[in-house]
Amino acid sequence: MCSLYFIAFMVFVGIAILIFLSMQPYPYNIIFCAIYLITILALVLWRKT
Numbered sequence: 001m002c003s004l005y006f007i008a009f010m011v012f013v014g015i016a017i018l019i020f021l022s023m024q025p026y027p028y029n030i031i032f033c034a035i036y037l038i039t040i041l042a043l044v045l046w047r048k049t
Contacts, residue, residue, distance in 0.1 A: 003047065010040065 014036065021032050 006047070010043070014040070
């Protein structure tokens with residue numbers, strides 16, 4: 001059950017970050033989106049182990 005709340009929290013934070021990044025100048029939003037996606041993948045893989 002806590003993992004469901006964790007996923008919902010990460011999705012909410014992700015939407016907020018994406019809205020924030022869409023207001024940034026061009027090169028930075030690509031970099032931050034890549035870092036964010038890598039962080040999400042790392043967290044998902046870390047939670048599964």
